[in-house]
Amino acid sequence: MNPMRVTTAHSYDTTIAQLTKRQADLVDQQERISSGKRVVRASDDPVAAALAESVQTRLSRITSDQRAIDASRTSMQQAEGALGEAGDLIQRVRDLMVSGGNAAYGDTQREALAKQMEGLREQLFSVANRQDSAGRSLFGGLGGSSTPFVQEFGSGSGQVRFDGQRGQQAATDVRLPQSMDGNTVFMRVPQGNGTFVLDQGAANTGSLRSDIGKVSDLSALTGHDYRIDFADVAGVMQYSVTDLTTATPVAGQTGVNYTAGMQVEFDGMSFQFNGAPKAGDTLGITPADTPTDLFKVMQDAIDALRTPTNDTGDNARRTQDLGRSLTELDAGHDRVLLARAQAGEWLNRADTITDLLGNREVDHTAEKSSLEDLDMVKGISEFQSQQVGLEAAMKSYASIQKLSLFQYVS
Structure with missing residues (x-):
């Protein structure tokens, strides 16, 4: 049997293929160095690419949660400020109620107090309908009307209804409510002594x-x-x-x-x-x-101050009504203070959640980097080795290509 003969052409083709492959590997390594990525495309390392994609999905979810918590923090900051303003208004109304119980005051003085209380009541009504910077009602509960509190029969009627959706969103590990239940804050004041x-x-x-x-x-x-x-x-x-x-x-x-x-x-x-x-x-x-509500409590006090003094019974009725309104106002004020404390607690939790999400982002980023990023020192070393190898192969090929039997025949 004749031994296999390798033609010169086949040898040259094989050498050219090897050189081409070395050159392609060098280009790929140069691309990795330029991008800083070990895994530029999924074919480079299918397992690492799949794991990195999963990590990227978790990072995207964290980014979404961070935006949501920032929006919640903004809303709660504005709600907390609004509740602080409401508390100040209620305190001013209380001071006027106490002044209205002065037996030395006449109808004119009490009317002046009633007008001041009307203005404060309107301010409280405005605070209860306040919206955040995104146009969401701060006290609309679970949704519903953009104006949750409605004066039914015009200013001074004392009849206010809640058109929002009652209830409060539950806080989670990564999300907080963006509005508070205004019905609970302003509309659930116990009558009298509560019993x-x-x-x-x-x-x-x-x-x-x-x-x-x-x-x-x-x-x-x-x-x-x-x-x-x-x-x-x-x-x-x-x-x-x-x-x-x-x-x-x-x-x-x-x-x-x-x-x-x-x-x-x-x-x-x-x-x-x-x-x-x-x-x-x-x-x-x-x-x-x-239950009654803060707006009706204030209106009842205004009506009591405007009761004309015709006999002894009017004075006694006014004193009785103002005493009851004062007790109910204090109960309503307590609810506003509790709501403000809740908003403050949510703001504290927002800071904790932000720190938690930040730590998770760092961990996932490090994990993703370990899966797909290139060790630059190692990458440059490999690039230089491949470059030297390619140059040596090309010089060897050039030398061998010059060899011919005719050079040795004289």
Whole structure:
């Protein structure tokens, strides 16, 4: 069998192919050095490319979360500032209420106080409808109207409704709410002492009034309506309590002699009488089942200040109404302060989340770099080795190409 013969042409073709491959490898290495990437395309390292793509997806999610937390922080900063402003307005209204209880003031002075309170109420209404820099309502809850608080019958009516969507978005590990539930902040103020309400009869002519009352025995509360009637019996003022729900007298509270400053207690309720009632005066007690709102509380106080002084009963009714409004205003103020504290806590959490996302971004960036970035020292060394090898191969090829049998035949 004849030995295999390798032609000169085939040898040259093989050498040219090797040189071409070396040159292509050198160009690829030069591209890696220029880009700083070990994996320029997926074919360079399929496994590393797939892992790097997964890491890039997580980095993109972090960027999205960072934008969301920045938007939430901006909204909460504006909400916290608005709640601080609301608290200041409520405090100013409270000061005016206290001034309005001055017995030396006449109708003119009280009207001036009422007008100031109207202006403050309108300012509070504006704060409650405030929007953030992106046009979102700060106190719209879960959404709904861009103007969540609506004055139903025009200025001064005292009727405000909430057109937002009640509820509060839950905070997560990487996201915070961008608005607060204005219904909870401004519209859920407990009436009276939070359990029951004492109201004077509209036809009272004496100076009878009471304090706001308190719960003395929670287990004894009935949730019924009551009426306290005053009568002059043989020159002695007496009172009797009737349970209007059952239409029966309350045991031990019938024909009781009245004394100014006396403490009355029955069915788990306790309150103090003051002033001098006249025969026929009444006092009603109703459960505080339905909450009121800060706007109505202020309007009730404004209406009380504008009650003309025609007799002793008007002064007593005004004092009673202002005392109740003051208690309800304080309860509403507490809710505003709690909401402001919640906004502050969310701002603190936003800082924590920002730090967390920043640390995750650093970790993922380092992971992505380890998968696809080029070790420049190693890359340049390989490039130089390939360059030297290519140059040596080309010089060898050039020398061999000159060899011919005719050069040795003379």
